[in-house]
Amino acid sequence: MLKVAFIGAGRMANIHAPALQKIKNIEIAGVYDIDPEKSKTFAEHYGIPRQYASQQELLEDKSLDGVLMCHYCPDHAASMMAAMENGFRYIFCEKPAIRRMEEGPMLLDAAKQYGAKIMIGHHRKHDEINRKMREVIQSGVLGTIRFAKVQFSNPFFSRGWDDYFADYARSGGTTLDMATHYIDLLNWFFEADPESVYARAVMLEKTIPKNLNPSDYVSATLVYKNGIICGLESSYQRFGVCYDNIEVYGDDHTVILRDGKLRLYGKKEFTEYDVSGAVNCYELQMQEFVKMMEDGKERQTTLAEGIRSATIGLGMLESSETGKAYYF
Numbered sequence: 001m002l003k004v005a006f007i008g009a010g011r012m013a014n015i016h017a018p019a020l021q022k023i024k025n026i027e028i029a030g031v032y033d034i035d036p037e038k039s040k041t042f043a044e045h046y047g048i049p050r051q052y053a054s055q056q057e058l059l060e061d062k063s064l065d066g067v068l069m070c071h072y073c074p075d076h077a078a079s080m081m082a083a084m085e086n087g088f089r090y091i092f093c094e095k096p097a098i099r100r101m102e103e104g105p106m107l108l109d110a111a112k113q114y115g116a117k118i119m120i121g122h123h124r125k126h127d128e129i130n131r132k133m134r135e136v137i138q139s140g141v142l143g144t145i146r147f148a149k150v151q152f153s154n155p156f157f158s159r160g161w162d163d164y165f166a167d168y169a170r171s172g173g174t175t176l177d178m179a180t181h182y183i184d185l186l187n188w189f190f191e192a193d194p195e196s197v198y199a200r201a202v203m204l205e206k207t208i209p210k211n212l213n214p215s216d217y218v219s220a221t222l223v224y225k226n227g228i229i230c231g232l233e234s235s236y237q238r239f240g241v242c243y244d245n246i247e248v249y250g251d252d253h254t255v256i257l258r259d260g261k262l263r264l265y266g267k268k269e270f271t272e273y274d275v276s277g278a279v280n281c282y283e284l285q286m287q288e289f290v291k292m293m294e295d296g297k298e299r300q301t302t303l304a305e306g307i308r309s310a311t312i313g314l315g316m317l318e319s320s321e322t323g324k325a326y327y328f
């Protein structure tokens with residue numbers, strides 16, 4: 001039986017824990033949350049035998065085979081480093097992988113040195129509809145790809161404005177916390193590297209002090225080295241509707257994911273793909289994590305992919321702050 005423990009026992013831990021408990025050969029053996037009440041509730045709810053008093057106590061538990069990190073982005077790199085230094089070879093860490101550019105190479109070097117396998121929580125790659133979209137793009141049916149448009153809107157942002165997700169310095173706002181999911185998909189769809197990004201962001205919340213940088217809405221132009229131009233918009237706006245759209249235009253066809261439907265458009269006709277959505281992408285992600293622990297082979301989203309996506313998000317933040325394009 002493989003044993004794992006959680007760092008952080010909030011929303012994402014409560015999505016991953018039940019998914020893990022559906023899998024044979026895995027036991028959630030412990031939990032550490034900086035808030036002991038959260039650890040206690042989580043341990044009681046999932047029947048977890050051990051609550052650790054600190055992250056270090058967890059990392060010194062030699063009975064563990066792996067660790068899942070579901071705390072906040074500014075702590076991700078330091079916790080991954082500490083886990084590797086304490087002998088952990090299997091780590092799942094929620095996105096975004098890093099909060100500062102320099103953390104990327106440091107983590108990649110350490111993972112290589114320790115032979116650690118790390119999965120980053122960009123779960124959208126496990127979503128059937130996104131898998132199909134990549135298959136369509138990779139098939140070449142679009143012809144030469146010219147541009148992509150991504151639009152994300154969440155007008156039901158219900159968190160308090162004094163919390164982590166509203167704290168630009170920590171979370172990077174919608175630019176880092178949300179746009180990186182879509183950047184991760186675009187990188188995977190195109191299997192290409194970005195050349196530059198230009199971004200502008202605004203803060204919509206009027207109670208946030210003006211000296212804090214903007215984070216509620218971002219509009220960016222991301223250009224890949226192969227020439228594909230991507231218009232990307234991510235928003236925690238207050239009014240309107242939720243949407244989650246991706247459009248990729250090629251010389252021969254356009255593929256569009258809109259309102260949960262995936263369609264391939266020609267000049268006068270379109271084909272709609274049957275993507276049932278029967279597979280729960282979070283459950284699939286945990287199944288892949290356990291398989292990675294069993295066979296030692298890296299799974300998506302790999303550390304390198306997660307770092308690349310976060311680096312592009314950080315480039316967007318820098319562009320927005322300086323008013324200049326950021327070149328990678």
Ligand SMILES: NC(=O)c1ccc[n+]([C@@H]2O[C@H](COP(=O)([O-])OP(=O)(O)OC[C@H]3O[C@@H](n4cnc5c(N)ncnc54)[C@H](O)[C@@H]3O)[C@@H](O)[C@H]2O)c1
Nearest residue numbers: 008009010011012033034035038070071072073094095121
């Ligand atoms: N993949 C997704 O779909 C998805 C969705 C939401 C959030 N996330 C990511 O997951 C991470 C956590 O988000 P959440 O929504 O679960 O937040 P949350 O606030 O619900 O939970 C985070 C938990 O971590 C604890 N914590 C904070 N700092 C800690 C530390 N240093 N050590 C131990 N515990 C600590 C908090 O007390 C809290 O219980 C974020 O990086 C976020 O971007 C991913």
